[in-house]
Amino acid sequence: ETGVTQSPTHLIKTRGQQVTLRCSSQSGHNTVSWYQQALGQGPQFIFQYYREEENGRGNFPPRFSGLQFPNYSSELNVNALELDDSALYLCASSRDSYEQYFGPGTRLTVT
Amino acid sequence: GNSVTQMEGPVTLSEEAFLTINCTYTATGYPSLFWYVQYPGEGLQLLLKATKADDKGSNKGFEATYRKETTSFHLEKGSVQVSDSAVYFCALRARNNAGNMLTFGGGTRLMVKP
Numbered sequence: 001e002t003g004v005t006q007s008p009t010h011l012i013k014t015r016g017q018q019v020t021l022r023c024s025s026q027s028g029h030n031t032v033s034w035y036q037q038a039l040g041q042g043p044q045f046i047f048q049y050y051r052e053e054e055n056g057r058g059n060f061p062p063r064f065s066g067l068q069f070p071n072y073s074s075e076l077n078v079n080a081l082e083l084d085d086s087a088l089y090l091c092a093s094s095r096d097s098y099e100q101y102f103g104p105g106t107r108l109t110v111t
Numbered sequence: 112g113n114s115v116t117q118m119e120g121p122v123t124l125s126e127e128a129f130l131t132i133n134c135t136y137t138a139t140g141y142p143s144l145f146w147y148v149q150y151p152g153e154g155l156q157l158l159l160k161a162t163k164a165d166d167k168g169s170n171k172g173f174e175a176t177y178r179k180e181t182t183s184f185h186l187e188k189g190s191v192q193v194s195d196s197a198v199y200f201c202a203l204r205a206r207n208n209a210g211n212m213l214t215f216g217g218g219t220r221l222m223v224k225p
Binding site: 004031033035040041042043044045048055056058090092094097099100101102103104105 | 115147153154155156157160200202204211212213214215216217218
């Protein structure tokens with residue numbers, strides 16, 4: 001059974017640019033959640049997708065957007081990057097509302 | 112809103128010492144409670160969970176009991192090992208209008224010395 005994978009592992013972007021992060025969910029899972037983890041802090045919920053529809057959103061601005069594809073993989077897009085967007089971005093997949101399994105994360109640095 | 116408060120770290124222990132990491136929560140309704148562990152450079156791994164009051168979650172020698180009366184879910188281990196060094200996160204999941212999101216505490220870093 002393949003676990004949750006994320007790409008890329010690391011990314012460096014300049015303020016104002018746009019970035020796309022990718023997540024492949026675990027086999028059999030239909031729900032993907034994205035979290036932002038700033039250095040030294042706990043993860044913060046960004047949004048969740050269930051069967052290709054956004055199923056909930058945290059306190060993040062609209063420049064954070066996402067997609068879920070028919071194979072349940074997902075993308076997180078961030079426009080107009082700001083320095084405070086530098087963080088570890090974690091993707092978690094689950095089957096319906098059961099336990100969430102996390103990927104290794106993408107480390108984004110905005111300079 | 113929902114929130115989780117953990118004791119601040121780092122917690123530094125000698126090998127074979129007893130571990131307690133305190134966690135309290137605020138939530139509407141009856142949340143499920145979790146402990147996750149994060150090793151350096153990695154994502155989060157589910158350590159244990161409890162879904163209703165008085166449930167005890169346990170895994171790899173770690174235990175935590177869901178205490179509704181004190182809104183707590185403290186993590187304990189009788190004898191820590193160097194390999195337990197990591198950051199531990201307490202989290203809750205409550206169904207609300209933001210999906211089945213997890214709300215995390217700030218994390219507690221554990222350092223175990225040989």
